Amino acid sequence: MAHMTSETPAPLTLHGLSVEGVNQCVHCGLCLASCPTFAELGTEMDSPRGRIFLIKSLAEARIGLSDSTVQHLSLCLDCRACETVCPAGVPYGRLIEAAKAEIERQRPGGPLRRAFRWVNFDLLLRHPRMLRLAGAGLRFYQASGLQTLVRKSGLVRVLPGTLPAWESLLPPLPAAAARAPLAAFTPAEGARRGRVAMLTGCVQSVVFGAHNRATARVLAKNGWDVSAPTGQGCCGALNAHGGDHRRAVEMARRTIEAFEGERVEAVIVNTSGCGAHMKGYGVLLADDPAWAERARRFSAGVRDVAEFLATAPLRGPLAPVPLTVTYHDPCHVVHGQKIRSAPRALLAQIPGLRVVDLPESDWCCGSAGIYNLTQPEMAGRLLQRKVRHVLGTGAAAVVTANPGCILQIQQGLRAAGSPVAVLHIVEILDRLYGHDSA
């Protein structure tokens, strides 16, 4: 057992979180070519290696949080493409989350920004009822014609802070029936394979309830009883990515509590950021003796929906889906969870479907949680790059697996005047069984 001596350096931390992983970096630079911000800017401090240097220097108190350090770190997408190619296993995602938490502590911003974060992180994400209420309000804003009026009158441009960007990215809110919570239980069809539980998500359940229903139907068609525990809420991924570590821990504990009474084969997640984050609860709560083992056990049972379904052939009969599509890898599926072949294996089973390769399919589209709101310029550059590649494929639809990517790519294609559709993979799978949620 190692003993701390006067020569033993103190563990490197930021905001109380370990950033010891910075010492694994051997400065080889193999990650540089995979980093979208380095590709766009070409500056070392906007590369993974440069940011690791900054995080190490901060943790060793050799530098302070200057404006330029904040800017280089904030420009990071947390896409984790650098982790995928790093031969030294640097846990980059954990490092940048610690750095972002430290930035939030030292630079909370003015009253408007703090109020905005409180509304989102404390009020809406922590209280599903409040989120549903906000969903109803936004639906009224859009369906009543108020949104058109605000946009046409130019009123939107005089809104303070990042509100104009938020407004322009508002997804169309579905009618009340589609915003209703997923049924607590969906029974398996045909020969029963077992039981799974589903994360229904926070924003996901209000904006993309159709994806949740499609997920439950496809799982049921494949022999799985699907439960949707009623006590669940937000998993805390948006808080963790936004530097709100304290709330992220609280929400992780609440999520574990909501699911651990379920006797299921797996906890199924259809939103990539949530899946990657929940698989990391074991690390997030590792230093908490009361929760470490519960978190580790919970994380071991989390599965992305495509990862789970691809473990067995899809059950027939399968209706043909005559469409040419291309697949965009969400960062937190391909880099955060290392799932690359499963979605493609599922698409390959669909009769009539033609899949064409998307260049740079595993490059971030610029959505990255709330990055498209906090860093609109870089997000816009990456979106244009993605749209250019999508249009070059000639596909009629982009298939992906994350609500943020769907909204971002939809917005880019709309701006380019393109009719190309953007679909969640469960929507395509649902069509195999006669449902079209579009």
Ligand code: SF4
């Ligand atoms: S690939 Fe890994 S070890 Fe090499 S510079 Fe990048 S983070 Fe460091």
Ligand code: SF4
């Ligand atoms: S997480 Fe993405 S944007 Fe950030 S350093 Fe790594 S590759 Fe670059």
